[in-house]
Amino acid sequence: MAQNVNKIKDHVELFHQPEYKELFANKKQFEGMPTAEKVKEVAEWTKSWEYREKNFAREALTVNPAKGCQPLGALLAAVGFEGTLPFVHGSQGCVSYFRTHLTRHFKEPVSAVSSSMTENAAVFGGLSNMVDGLQNAYALYKPKMIAVCTTCMAEVIGDDLGSFIGNARVDGVIPQDLPIPFAHTPSFVGSHVNGYDHMMKSILTTLANKKDTSNGKINFMPGFETYMGNLRELKKLIAALGVDGTILSDTEMYLDSPNLGEFSMYHEGTSLEDAADSCNAKATIALQAYTTTKTLAHMKKKWKQETLVHRPWGIKATDEFLMSLSKMTGNPIPKELEIERGRAVDAMTDTQAWLHGKTSAIFGDPDTVMGVLQFMLEMGVEPVHILVHNSNDEFEEEARELLASSPYGQQATVWGYKDLWHLRSLLFTEPVDFMIGNSYGKYLERDCEIPLIRIGYPIFDRHHLHRYSTIGYGGAINLLNWIANGILDALDRKTDIAGETDISFDLVR
Structure with a gap:
């Protein structure tokens, strides 16, 4: 039967159509659904203090977790750097989930590739998938940097990213000087904020070009930032105080890009040169503490940098952030x-x-x-x-x-x-x-x-x-x-x- 393209129904209306109502009714019967009265009775019981005690006693079950998994955060960290292609060592389904999750929030396309691991890779290891994937990704998309993270499958079988990437260089399928930071990001532990931290630390460690003198700049790490207006606000505040700063993972243009009539796979972001020079800054200010824990610890210990955390939400915290910048730079807070x-x-x-x-x-x-x-x-x-x-x-x-x-x-x-x-x-x-x-x-x-x-x-x-x-x-x-x-x-x-x-x-x- 031909479909009328002028009468395509939104899914809200679609599932109210007779055929779907019949489908749902049959589904209830097939699954042995209890009566409406019984459902109502149990639903009311789940609102009680008695049920609350049973609910809080459970240990081996999670219902509707309020978090995402590690590779999601790793992708967000990576796309904020110039010309960077996220590479997920795992199955195609996993990377599709991460891309979709970010795209549904930002309403922007998020580019990422995978090593397309399947059952064979799960048994024999993902080396060939990694080598072939890196070769194809570089040949097709010409990135300035490839940022590699893992999924559950790669972590369970214990794939060694460092040696895999080294083999790809030895085989000549990718240039020797192409930066390829990597982070182990198993989804079965931690959450997206940990994945962000692991990838950020790996990128900065890979790119770092330590010198004997300070560049006089201040680094700003937004963290797992999902409000692009915050990046614009941060830039405005930095400019108003005359601060020479570097934003480490600047996702603003990538995740809130203007429609200029042409597709661009890579948008503006933190330049790789600025990221490499960030180790020579006089201080780093993180706007989130728990998405940058390991990165801040590395900066403090290895780079000997002053590190601070400021969350400028509300009046008092914004006051403290601006006064801290004023003290560090000697510049007054403008009218x-x-x-x-x-x-x-x-x-x-x-x-x-x-x-x-x-x-x-x-x-x-x-x-x-x-x-x-x-x-x-x-x-x-x-x-x-x-x-x-x-x-x-x-x-x-x-x-x-x-x-x-x-x-x-x-x-x-x-x-x-x-x-x-x-x-x-x-x-x-x-x-x-x-x-x-x-x-x-x-x-x-x-x-x-x-x-x-x-x-x-x-x-x-x-x-x-x-x-x-x-x-x-x-x-x-x-x-x-x-x-x-x-x-x-x-x-x-x-x-x-x-x-x-x-x-x-x-x-x-």
């Missing part, structure tokens, strides 16, 4: 930034009454959660549930210290290594006014009827949020906008029946 600060403070004052005393839950990556907590405590929001799946002891200690320092953080509980099914139990047994997290929280929003403010990664079901900033004074206004208007949107949904739930008819808020 234009004082004006920006004043606007942010004014906006926060205007909206404070709507946020003060509101309770919240938050989930996400450690550094993102810390940044959001900084801002919420400044606004008088009271965090209750802080859930970080890819947690660590240092993060939990830092989070608890921050919460203890504020009167608004006293009732907060930090839940490390827990997933979103744990968060569901928390939200049903101890409800809050709103929650903050990525798109995977939308089913918690529907189930628990608690508004979701989308901040973090990934955000698949809303467009263009990644183009905004969350850091600096401008970023503080964006955070304020998202949280306050999310609360007002939820209030409108709860007061939409005239004369019943909408008594005051409040049009001015």
